[in-house]
Amino acid sequence: MKTFFKVLILMPLVLISSCRSDDAETDQVTDLASKTYTLNTVDNSGISGTVRFIKNSNFTLSIELRLLGTVNNNYHSGFLYMDNAANDGEDVAITLDVVDGDTGMSTTVFTSLDDDTPISYEELLNFDGYIEVKSNDVNLNTPVANVDIGQNELTTNQVTYNLEERNLNNASGIVTFKERLNGEALAIFSLTGTPASGEHPAFIRSGNMAAASGATIFTFNNIKGITVVNETSGLNETRGVSQTNVAELDNGTAFMYSDVIAVDGYIDVxxxxxxxxxxxxGNIGSN
Known part of the structure; x- marks a missing residue:
């Protein structure tokens, strides 16, 4: 009889223990899907890394930052901005958790934008925005790394045009147009021989540069002279750089990547x- 009662007492305990184990497994949050972007260093900050969008099994989303080049006891604020980095959009969609320089990492969990607008993983992958990391959590105006995300992500399609020297000795270089997922383009200038400071206006003009009398149809962001370290020699050199989003002409007419590679035009700096x-x-497009 005593043995029988011992069995009755033990059986419920076994059942209770088994249920708790199942609950623990159910409560574990797993990644259902994810996408990783590479952060680009801004102004020779020395900071790069990755940002990963994660769809979680508990119906939340995460943005995971992993930075390289951070310093102990320093902190970096991060934001998901609307628009693209070349347009320097300033409207914050999501404020990310601060990155501790000791680890270079942070993970922000959310289900909506800062204004409480709900957002899904699929909407995040098509978002018109960019991620930018700032120098620290006090000085929010100095970007150290960024990347265009969602529909602004760059594809592998690109075209590069040479820019020839004209009335300033040794000033020459290239401009590269890269296609975005949404069909727009990112124009990247890289010139050598430009002054170490100052800003250089650049334009697309209609026609061929041999005529050199075409009307201005598109205005780029000014090319800025900066000092950088040459990757080969290790010496400082002056370079003119800029990035401009290309989506429409100065008159408001649509002007996408497909239009850039076919335009009857040339660039003046x-x-x-x-x-x-x-x-x-330099001539571009059909020229």
């Missing part, structure tokens, strides 16, 4: 906003 001395030039 001028010395400054007050001096129209031509420093570099």
């Amino acid at each position: 001028e010395l400054s906003t007050t001096n129209t001395l031509l420093i570099a030039q």
Whole structure:
């Protein structure tokens, strides 16, 4: 009889223990899907890394930052902005958790934007935005790394045009147009021989540069002279750089990547906003 009662007492305990084990497994959050972007270093900050979008099994989303080049006892704020990095969009969609420089990592869990607008994983992958990491959690105006995301992500389609020296000795370089998923383009200038400071206006003009009298149809962001370290020699050199989003002409007409590679036009780069001395030039598109 005593043995029988011992069995009755033990059986419920076994059942209870088994149920708790099942609940623990159910409560585990797993990744159902994810997408990773590579963060680009801004202004030789020395900071790069990755950002990963995660669809979680508990109906939440996560944005995971993993930074390289961070410093102990320093912190970095991060934001998901609307628009793209070249347009320097300032409207914050999601404020990310601060990155601790000791680990270089942070994970932000959310189900909606900062204004409480719900967002799904699929909507996040098509978002018109970019991720930007700032220098620290106090000075929010100095970007150190960023990447265009969602519909602004760059594809593998690109075309590069040479820009020839004109009225400034040794000023030449290239401009590369990269197609975005949404069909727009990112124009990236890289010039050598430009002054170490100052800004150089650049334009697409209609026609062929041999005529050099075409009307201005598109205005780029100014090319800025900066000092960088040459990857081969290790010496400082001056370079002119800029990035511009290309989506429409100055008159508002749509002007996408497919239009860039077919346009009857050429590019002029001028010395400054007050001096129209031509420093570099090159045919693009059908020319």
